[in-house]
Amino acid sequence: MNMVRVESPGKCGISKMVLALIISVIIVVVAVAGYFVTLSPGPQSATPVKKLKVAVIYTTPIEEPWNTVLHEALTWAKGRYEFEYVYSEKVDTADVERVIREYIAAGYDIIIPHSWGFYETTIKLAKEFPNVAFAQGSGPTDIKYPANIVLYDYWIQDAAYLAGIIAGKMTKTNVVGVVAAYAVPDVNRLVNAFAAGAKSANPKVEVKAIYIESWFDPIKGKDAAKTLIEMGADFIYAERYGPFEAAKEALEKGKKVYCFGNIVDQSTLAPEVVLASVAWDLKTFVAKLIEMKQKGRWEGGIYDWGMKEGWAKLIWNEKLKKEVPKEVLELVEKTEKDIVEGRFKVPVFEDWNPERWK
Numbered sequence: 001m002n003m004v005r006v007e008s009p010g011k012c013g014i015s016k017m018v019l020a021l022i023i024s025v026i027i028v029v030v031a032v033a034g035y036f037v038t039l040s041p042g043p044q045s046a047t048p049v050k051k052l053k054v055a056v057i058y059t060t061p062i063e064e065p066w067n068t069v070l071h072e073a074l075t076w077a078k079g080r081y082e083f084e085y086v087y088s089e090k091v092d093t094a095d096v097e098r099v100i101r102e103y104i105a106a107g108y109d110i111i112i113p114h115s116w117g118f119y120e121t122t123i124k125l126a127k128e129f130p131n132v133a134f135a136q137g138s139g140p141t142d143i144k145y146p147a148n149i150v151l152y153d154y155w156i157q158d159a160a161y162l163a164g165i166i167a168g169k170m171t172k173t174n175v176v177g178v179v180a181a182y183a184v185p186d187v188n189r190l191v192n193a194f195a196a197g198a199k200s201a202n203p204k205v206e207v208k209a210i211y212i213e214s215w216f217d218p219i220k221g222k223d224a225a226k227t228l229i230e231m232g233a234d235f236i237y238a239e240r241y242g243p244f245e246a247a248k249e250a251l252e253k254g255k256k257v258y259c260f261g262n263i264v265d266q267s268t269l270a271p272e273v274v275l276a277s278v279a280w281d282l283k284t285f286v287a288k289l290i291e292m293k294q295k296g297r298w299e300g301g302i303y304d305w306g307m308k309e310g311w312a313k314l315i316w317n318e319k320l321k322k323e324v325p326k327e328v329l330e331l332v333e334k335t336e337k338d339i340v341e342g343r344f345k346v347p348v349f350e351d352w353n354p355e356r357w358k
Contacts, residue, residue, distance in 0.1 A: 021077060052110070052234035052294060057096055059115040059218050062089050065263035066154065070114055070137070072264075073282035079184040082291045093117040100125055104132055105319035111291055113137060116184065131327035132296045135289055138186050147300045153186045153286060154263060155304050156312035157193035158339050159278040160237070162332050163314065163345040164197020164261045166276065167235035168205045169328045170200075170258070177228035178209040179221050180239040187211075187239060190262075190278070194237045194350040195357045201331070207357045208233060218242040229257055237278070238262055258320070267317035275320050279313045308340050 026217050054074065058067045067089070074085045086108075088099050096118045103111050109300020112135045113122045117169055119139030124147040126134045136145070138153040145151055167176040171322070178191050195207040208231060210224040228243075234244045237260045247257040248270055261267065261277030285305065292298050305311035305328050314336070321329075338344035350358065 002010055005244075006130065006277040010118055043119050044117070044240075052081075052290065053106075053108040054083055054110045054112070054290075055108040056087040056112040056114055057091050057099055057118065058087060058089040059093065059096075059117060060089070060093055062087070065266070066299055067114065067216075069154075069264050069280050069282055070112070070286075073286040077286045077290055080287070081294070083290060093121075097121045097125065104129055109133060110135065110289060116186065117157050118232075119151075124174055127320060131295050133289075135180075140185070141304075143300055145302075147302065148298060149300050150289065150298075152303045152305075154280045154282045155186075155189065155306060156263070156278055157189045157316040157332075157348060158307040158336075158344050159312040160190045160193040161197035161339075162336060163237060163276060163278050164194040164199075165201045165332055165335060166197075166324065166328060167194070167237070167260075168198035168201030168244070169331065170324065171202065171205060173232045173234045174202065174204050174205045175232035175236040176206065176237075177225070177233035178207070178239060179228070179243050180209060180211050181215050181216050181223045182213060183211050183352045188352045190239060191352055192356070193346050194260075199357055209306075209352060209354070211352075212240060212242075214240075214242065218245070222246045229255070236260070238266075244273055247273040264316045267315070267319070271317060271319050274317050274347045275324070277315045281310055281313055281316045284310045305341070306346075307336065308342075 046128055054073065054210050054226055056070065060067060062068065071087070078085055091099050096113060100113065100121065110133045114137035119136050122134050122136045123145060126132070130148055133148055135150040135152060139151055180187050180191050191209050198207055199207045208228055210225050210227060212220040214220055218241040220271055221238070221240045222245045223248035224241035224319040225236055229246060234256065235258050236247065238244060239262045245261050247259050250257045252272060257271070257273065258275040259273050261274050263280045265277045265279055267274045267277060280296070286305065307313070314332070335344065339346065
C-alpha cells in the first residue's frame with residue numbers, strides 16, 4: 001500500500017512564521033549596520049577643491065616699477081592664500097588677446113591685464129567670458145565696464161601731493177620739476193598733485209614738467225632731468241627712471257638736487273639723492289581680489305583707493321630724512337592725517353596745463 005505523508009497544519013505554520021521572523025531580523029540588522037556605517041568617521045572620497053588660478057599680463061619687463069609692485073603684492077599674497085600665480089611679460093598690445101585667450105582656455109579664474117593699452121581687449125573678452133574675473137590695470141574712467149571687470153590704477157596722488165609740499169617748502173631756487181612718461185590721465189593725476197602740493201606750500205614756486213614719451217627709457221629720463229636742473233630745479237619727481245643719475249652727477253659737481261622715487265621705494269637705488277618715494281602698495285588690493293573670487297562674490301567697478309586704504313604711501317629715505325626741517329615733517333604728517341581721516345581731499349586733474357600752476 002502506498003502511503004502519503006501529510007504534515008500537520010500546525011507544524012508547517014510554525015516553520016513559515018520562524019522563517020519570516022528570521023528574514024525580518026536580517027533586514028533590520030542590515031539597515032541598522034548601514035546607518036552606522038554612514039555615520040562612521042572613517043575615510044570617505046571627497047570632491048577635490050579647485051585651486052584658484054591667477055594670471056597677469058605685463059607689457060614691460062617685470063623690473064619696471066609699475067609691474068614690480070603688483071608682482072610683489074601677489075608674491076606676498078601667496079604666503080597667505082591658496083592660489084596659483086603665473087605671468088607673461090613684454091606682451092605687446094597687438095598680442096594680448098591671444099595671451100588672454102590662452103589663459104582662459106587653461107582655466108585661469110582671475111586675469112589681470114596690467115596696462116592701459118590692454119583695456120579695449122579686456123572689455124571685449126570680459127563680455128565674451130562673463131564667468132572669468134578680470135582686473136584691468138588702468139583705463140578711462142568715463143566709460144562703462146562689464147560687471148566682471150575691476151578697474152584699478154596707480155591713484156597715488158595723495159602721496160604725490162605730500163612730496164610736492166616737501167619740495168615747495170625746501171626748495172632754494174623756487175623751481176621744482178617732474179620727469180614723466182606720457183601726458184595721459186593716470187600720469188597727469190600725479191604730476192598735478194605734486195604741483196598742487198608744491199604751490200600750497202610755496203605760492204612762488206615754479207613747477208616744470210617734461211614728458212619723455214616712453215614708459216621705459218632711462219636715457220631720455222636722465223636727459224630730461226639734466227634739462228630741468230639746468231633750468232634751476234633742485235627737486236625732481238622721478239615718475240620715470242633716469243633722474244637719479246642726473247641728480248648724482250649734479251651732486252658730484254657740488255649741486256644738491258633731491259629726487260622723489262615713484263611707485264616703489266627707490267631710496268636704495270640712489271640713497272644719496274632720493275629723499276622719499278611716492279609709493280603704491282597693492283597688498284590690500286590683491287587680498288581683496290583673492291577673497292572676492294574665493295567667496296564667489298566678485299564685485300566689479302572702479303577701485304580708486306588712496307592713503308586711507310593703505311594704497312598710497314610716502315616712504316622716507318631715513319638716511320636723508322634728517323635733512324628735512326622739523327616744521328616740514330610736521331606739516332607733512334598733519335596733511336597725511338587730514339587725508340586719511342577725510343578732512344582734506346587732494347585735487348585731481350587729468351590734463352596737464354602748465355598755466356594752471358602759474
